[in-house]
Amino acid sequence: MTKFSTFKKKMQFKSCTYIPLVTLITISFTSLAQGGNSSNIKNGIKIKMGGLTVTKAYLADEDGKEKKLNTTNLKEAIYVNLEITGWLIKNGKVNLGASEKIITDKNLLILYEDDLFPGKTDYEAEDAKYIHVKAIITSIQGDIKFFTVKFRVWDKNNGNEVTGTYSFSITK
DSSP: OOHHHHHHHHOOOOOOEEOSSEEEEEOSOOOOOSSSOGGGBOTTOEEEEEBOEEEEEEEEOTTOOBOSSSEEOTTOEEEEEEEEEOOOOBTTEEEEEEEEEEEETTOOEEEEESOSSOSOOEEETTGGGEEEEEEEEEEEOSOOOOEEEEEEEEETTTOOEEEEEEEEEEOO
């Protein structure tokens, strides 16, 4: 079991379903870095670091296997896995927040969540090193070529953050 899959079981996130042109379920989240070791930031993930540092970022499938391409099948999950350092730790805990926006290639907003961690925000510092976001596209109406995910992960104790984007497409 990978560090990311262990963490996935410990954290509970808000789930959302949207049906405009696409049905989407999002369960976690984050994306990547500008600067740092580019060999550890894959899949064209772009990141801006503001006090938090992304040491590794990549897209993965349901089993945690790194994806070579930014694609997934209809009704199959795609995850963005991030390794983040720089949290302000208080009593062994981190108080984190995350937001996510997903738009189509036609600039149609599919999902916007201003805080994917409402209510419970204190997580074990060791667990907060590994953040991931799951997206599942369950149906597509119209000619959508790709989706772009814009995200922000922040430390609610001091405002340090990471923002980023990545794109993916549906193959079947």
